[in-house]
Every structure is written in C-alpha cells, then in structure tokens.
Amino acid sequence: MKPKKEFGRTEGCSRCGRKRGIIRRYGMHLCRQCFREIAPQLGFKKYS
Secondary structure, three states: OOOOOOOOOOOOOOOOOOOOOEEOHHHOOEEHHHHHHHHHHHOOOOOO
C-alpha cells in the first residue's frame, strides 16, 4: 500500500510561515506581504 498523498501547501513563507500568496519565483518562498516589505532591499524597483 503506497503512502497517502498530501495536498495543499507543505511549506509556507520562509519569513513568517504564512501559507497563502507564496511567491516561489527565483526560489524566494516569500508571501506577498513579506515580499512587499523587503523588495527594495532585494533590489526590486516599483514603477508608477
């Protein structure tokens, strides 16, 4: 008998642990709220 598949998010934000709204691009694993807070320090710029 094979193990039961787990559904849903297994890992959350690497900063706060939130499981919703995760940005996984470039291996960041940040929720969108944390991303907005630290994006300027990471080198992202906001236009308009």
